[in-house]
Amino acid sequence: MPRAGGFPGPIPCRITDLCVLARQGVPVPSAISPFASVKFKVSALVASMVLIAAIGVCGISLLIAESQIQRMIARQEISALSGAAAYLDNDVRAKQQVLRSIAEEALSRNLGARDVQALLESHPGLRDEFVNVAGFDARGDRVASLKNRRDKIINVSARPYFQEALRTRDSVISAPFRSALSGQPVVSVAQPLSDARGRIHTVLVGGIDLLRPGFAAQVEALRTREQGYLFILANDGTVIHHPRKELILTRPSADEMPAIGAALADEEGWRADILDGKEPSLVAWKRLRHADWTVAVSYPLRDAFAPMASVWFNALGAAGLFTALAGIFGWGLVKVMLEPLGELQRVVESIDAGATDISAFNVDHADEFGLLSRALYRLSRSRKEAADELRRLATTDVLTGTHNRRMFDQFLPAALARARRSNESVAVAFLDVDRFKSINDSYGHAVGDAVLVEFARRLQGAVRCSDTVARLAGDEFVVVFEQVRGPAEAHQLGEKILAAMRAPFLVGDAALPVTASVGIAITGTHTNAEVIMQSADYALYGVKAAGRNGYAVNVVGAEKLASVHAMARHEGGELARMG
Numbered sequence: 001m002p003r004a005g006g007f008p009g010p011i012p013c014r015i016t017d018l019c020v021l022a023r024q025g026v027p028v029p030s031a032i033s034p035f036a037s038v039k040f041k042v043s044a045l046v047a048s049m050v051l052i053a054a055i056g057v058c059g060i061s062l063l064i065a066e067s068q069i070q071r072m073i074a075r076q077e078i079s080a081l082s083g084a085a086a087y088l089d090n091d092v093r094a095k096q097q098v099l100r101s102i103a104e105e106a107l108s109r110n111l112g113a114r115d116v117q118a119l120l121e122s123h124p125g126l127r128d129e130f131v132n133v134a135g136f137d138a139r140g141d142r143v144a145s146l147k148n149r150r151d152k153i154i155n156v157s158a159r160p161y162f163q164e165a166l167r168t169r170d171s172v173i174s175a176p177f178r179s180a181l182s183g184q185p186v187v188s189v190a191q192p193l194s195d196a197r198g199r200i201h202t203v204l205v206g207g208i209d210l211l212r213p214g215f216a217a218q219v220e221a222l223r224t225r226e227q228g229y230l231f232i233l234a235n236d237g238t239v240i241h242h243p244r245k246e247l248i249l250t251r252p253s254a255d256e257m258p259a260i261g262a263a264l265a266d267e268e269g270w271r272a273d274i275l276d277g278k279e280p281s282l283v284a285w286k287r288l289r290h291a292d293w294t295v296a297v298s299y300p301l302r303d304a305f306a307p308m309a310s311v312w313f314n315a316l317g318a319a320g321l322f323t324a325l326a327g328i329f330g331w332g333l334v335k336v337m338l339e340p341l342g343e344l345q346r347v348v349e350s351i352d353a354g355a356t357d358i359s360a361f362n363v364d365h366a367d368e369f370g371l372l373s374r375a376l377y378r379l380s381r382s383r384k385e386a387a388d389e390l391r392r393l394a395t396t397d398v399l400t401g402t403h404n405r406r407m408f409d410q411f412l413p414a415a416l417a418r419a420r421r422s423n424e425s426v427a428v429a430f431l432d433v434d435r436f437k438s439i440n441d442s443y444g445h446a447v448g449d450a451v452l453v454e455f456a457r458r459l460q461g462a463v464r465c466s467d468t469v470a471r472l473a474g475d476e477f478v479v480v481f482e483q484v485r486g487p488a489e490a491h492q493l494g495e496k497i498l499a500a501m502r503a504p505f506l507v508g509d510a511a512l513p514v515t516a517s518v519g520i521a522i523t524g525t526h527t528n529a530e531v532i533m534q535s536a537d538y539a540l541y542g543v544k545a546a547g548r549n550g551y552a553v554n555v556v557g558a559e560k561l562a563s564v565h566a567m568a569r570h571e572g573g574e575l576a577r578m579g
């Protein structure tokens with residue numbers, strides 16, 4: 001249930017509910033929740049749009065920047081790898097060159113297989129280049145060895161690099177394998193030695209120990225960054241160098257180690273979508289020219305984009321700041337823009353409270369608020385006119401246009417109160433058309449109506465504008481006279497009314513003699529509406545009893561009919577006074 005004079009309890013209703021309540025006449029709140037305000041909504045909209053735009057622009061820019069940084073890092077890595085590959089190439093070639101020069105020396109000195117041991121020992125620098133250099137005759141049996149000569153005798157005739165060196169008669173770099181002598185992973189360089197007739201009598205094999213600290217250190221020195229790692233693969237995917245030593249000489253599948261799989265894809269390239277050990281990584285690779293190896297680097301993207309994290313953070317901070325500024329700006333802007341609406345609301349409330357009228361609408365705005373003001377002005381005007389018309393209809397007698405009983409019932413007490421305050425007298429004349437029933441019966445109701453209309457017109461013409469004429473019912477009328485000086489004036493009023501009715505009423509073709517009886521009461525002490533009406537009725541009754549067509553005046557409180565003044569109409573139209 002609505003509370004008296006207020007809005008129902010905790011507000012559970014929506015706008016439509018408010019409209020229903022308003023239509024039912026229940027007061028609805030004029031203030032709205034801040035979150036329902038247009039200011040809030042527009043500010044939130046502006047802020048959201050700026051936030052979306054800022055995040056969108058920053059996000060796209062940063063993604064583009066990330067992609068460019070990725071390319072840049074990849075290019076840097078590949079160029080660093082090119083340097084590393086060239087270094088490794090040169091290193092292997094230098095080792096081949098060393099053995100090749102020994103081969104040339106053996107040929108020039110016409111040395112045979114039996115001289116190879118001495119030849120090797122005459123080149124102490126070989127120990128720096130290789131873990132060991134051994135000589136094998138054409139059957140693959142060892143005939144010389146720089147180190148470990150007492151080691152078990154091995155035969156290398158089945159080794160592919162040995163066979164290839166015999167076949168090509170040129171230097172060959174082997175695939176990585178585990179040395180039968182040292183058990184270490186090695187790569188061998190095989191160099192055939194020929195005699196003057198071109199017959200290969202010995203194949204020199206120099207081993208490069210892949211786990212030798214010097215080799216690992218050399219490779220690691222090629223890295224350009226602290227993060228990530230460098231690895232080397234043979235063309236069949238066998239790992240030659242890797243920070244995880246246990247992988248060396250293994251051949252992991254591309255599924256097991258995507259970084260290794262990617263590095264074998266092409267001569268040179270990079271990919272940034274590799275998951276290397278659960279970590280998204282950028283892998284760049286480059287194939288060596290001379291040895292059939294690929295040198296590659298794996299670089300975690302997290303490290304690559306570490307500087308971008310702070311850029312993202314700053315960008316989001318800037319987006320938040322712009323959003324807050326946009327929200328404040330939007331709020332202020334909408335506040336200014338909606339100022340005319342607030343003004344309009346104040347005008348409507350003021351009109352509603354009766355403090356001002358509809359002329360307060362500012363209809364001069366050129367914008368939408370002007371349109372709204374003008375529309376509200378028109379609506380208010382037509383509603384006011386309708387209300388005025390309703391009020392008029394509610395207080396007007398439809399047939400005669402005089403006031404009706406309702407209006408009279410309100411007016412008389414007010415007039416009496418006014419008179420009391422100003423210590424003046426009020427007179428009420430109670431009129432009744434004489435024998436009106438016979439007019440109706442003789443000429444019909446329409447003529448009766450016309451008589452009533454003419455009667456009212458004459459009555460209104462007989463009194464002052466400030467006097468109030470009302471039709472109570474049927475052929476009964478009343479007139480309220482204010483500021484009456486005394487009974488003598490009341491008599492004059494009675495005379496005046498009767499005189500106004502004296503001429504025949506011209507209705508259609510007929511000229512009807514119409515008379516009226518008038519009972520007048522004038523205020524005395526303790527007068528109220530009921531009392532003065534009774535007094536006027538009493539006077540009217542006296543006139544009727546005395547033969548009609550006359551008036552009588554009563555002073556309230558002296559309820560004794562002093563005299564009846566009746567006018568008798570003779571056939572010739574002459575009037576005679578009966579006292």
Ligand SMILES: Nc1nc2c(ncn2[C@@H]2O[C@H](COP(=O)(O)OP(=O)(O)OP(=O)(O)O)[C@@H](O)[C@H]2O)c(=O)[nH]1
Pocket residue numbers: 399432433434435436437438440444445446447448449452473474475544548
């Ligand atoms: N034409 C018309 N007649 C009405 C209207 N209202 C009431 N009447 C009639 O007015 C007549 C009133 O008659 P009364 O006042 O009772 O009696 P009277 O004939 O005037 O006689 P006295 O008052 O004694 O002189 C009734 O016949 C009603 O039917 C109206 O609006 N138009």
